[in-house]
Amino acid sequence: MNPSIAEKVIPIAVDTGTAYGRKPGTHNPALTEVGPGTPMGELLRRYWHPVGLASDASDTPRKVRVLGEDLILFRDKGGRPGLVHPNCTHRGASLYYGRVEERGIRCCYHGWLFDVEGNCVEQPCEPEMGRARGRMRQPWYPVQELYGLVWAYLGPPEKKPVLPRYDALERLDEGETLETNDASIGGGGPQVIPCNWLQHYENLVDPFHVVVLHSSFSGTQFVEAMAQMPEVSWDTVELGVRTTSIRRMPDGKIFRRISQAGIPTLRVIPSPRVGRYGPVESLGWILPIDDHNFRIYVVGRVSEKGELARMRSRMNGKLWEELTEEEHQRMPGDYEAMVSQGAIARHSEEHLATSDRGVVMLRRFLKEQVEALQRGEDPAGVSFDPAAPAVMFDAGNYLDDR
Numbered sequence: 001m002n003p004s005i006a007e008k009v010i011p012i013a014v015d016t017g018t019a020y021g022r023k024p025g026t027h028n029p030a031l032t033e034v035g036p037g038t039p040m041g042e043l044l045r046r047y048w049h050p051v052g053l054a055s056d057a058s059d060t061p062r063k064v065r066v067l068g069e070d071l072i073l074f075r076d077k078g079g080r081p082g083l084v085h086p087n088c089t090h091r092g093a094s095l096y097y098g099r100v101e102e103r104g105i106r107c108c109y110h111g112w113l114f115d116v117e118g119n120c121v122e123q124p125c126e127p128e129m130g131r132a133r134g135r136m137r138q139p140w141y142p143v144q145e146l147y148g149l150v151w152a153y154l155g156p157p158e159k160k161p162v163l164p165r166y167d168a169l170e171r172l173d174e175g176e177t178l179e180t181n182d183a184s185i186g187g188g189g190p191q192v193i194p195c196n197w198l199q200h201y202e203n204l205v206d207p208f209h210v211v212v213l214h215s216s217f218s219g220t221q222f223v224e225a226m227a228q229m230p231e232v233s234w235d236t237v238e239l240g241v242r243t244t245s246i247r248r249m250p251d252g253k254i255f256r257r258i259s260q261a262g263i264p265t266l267r268v269i270p271s272p273r274v275g276r277y278g279p280v281e282s283l284g285w286i287l288p289i290d291d292h293n294f295r296i297y298v299v300g301r302v303s304e305k306g307e308l309a310r311m312r313s314r315m316n317g318k319l320w321e322e323l324t325e326e327e328h329q330r331m332p333g334d335y336e337a338m339v340s341q342g343a344i345a346r347h348s349e350e351h352l353a354t355s356d357r358g359v360v361m362l363r364r365f366l367k368e369q370v371e372a373l374q375r376g377e378d379p380a381g382v383s384f385d386p387a388a389p390a391v392m393f394d395a396g397n398y399l400d401d402r
Contacts, residue, residue, distance in 0.1 A: 027345060031363060032196050032372060034197070034291060043369055046155045047158060048153050048164075049153075051150055053150070056150065059100040060100070066289065069154065071083050072084050072098075076101065077402075080116045081150050082140065083142075084138050085139035091109055110123075112130075114137075119137060120133040123136075128368060141154050146165070148179075166392075167391065167392040168280050168392075174196035177301075179305065179306075179308045182298075185308060186286065186312050188320065188332060190340075192293055192294075192339070193295065194343065195290035195292065195338050195342070195345075199345055200294060200334075202261075203263055204362075205361070211226070214272070217219070234361055236364075241260065242259070245258075245259075252399060253400060258398070261362055263369065265286040266283060268280055279281060282301070320335060
């Protein structure tokens, strides 16, 4: 062959499956990013979210981060909780260093005093405590207390819904009380989990990972019955996506497990330890701290103090923080599986299969709520009726004769 011609031959690229030339993966920002002005951030701002235990609101200002916003939580000496922007509207000093008093929180720099709704009630360095103080207001958000939690609404004031009550937490059997926990039970790791909230929310509609991750791969982390491969169906309901898992037991009975990912961030998950059968005994709320971190607040009906804390996953008899790195690698749980996807999972690199149908349905449900909001409609689960009945779920562990 003529060398001059050979030099012009262009090699044909062959797909060898190597990682060479791999393009960076991307995430779906409309479903994952929660800051102000983002599609999901605006959707989530139409709901109430737990921002702390009731005890977290005290006369010591507390930093909280919610939906990408840094805020200060406190409780005035009159017992009223407040949630305000951290930087004083006067000169920007942080109210984290403020002093909580009877009527509100006082800035350390020039003593401006703000009540729990941001009204400036004193300006000590100004004549007559500030003749124009009524025109000054510290940015603030409405808060309420329920079920041992402090809830905040970060959305448009004219669209503030009622704070919902939940049937599962209203029906207390004899000897039961409500217990609240902020240790991110269900997250499988520390209190603050360093990945996007959607990675956990989608985990709620993925019952097959229980059989692999929590059973055959890492050893039995719950009970033996959960290791059996279930027959699974999903359906979209008014408040989210419901999962029904059927397991046929050796004695002929049918173990029917119903769970749900509820709007806005609800974990409606019956205990995987199956201590007793019946409706779900606890509810959890995933709080998106920002795009790269979340935590979970749980409220449940208990017969003994500390029951919720005992629900935390143990491997080799150890809590997550007690495991060695070798044990984390050998016996991974939800934390390792979720966080290892990246701070935000790269959706462009996924290859979804039939077992991921629930994930697809949940993403579609969220997309529909975002689109409804953009059309000027109210999203699912929002109520403005103070007399609205408690929200009900049919989730639970049930044992049927056939």
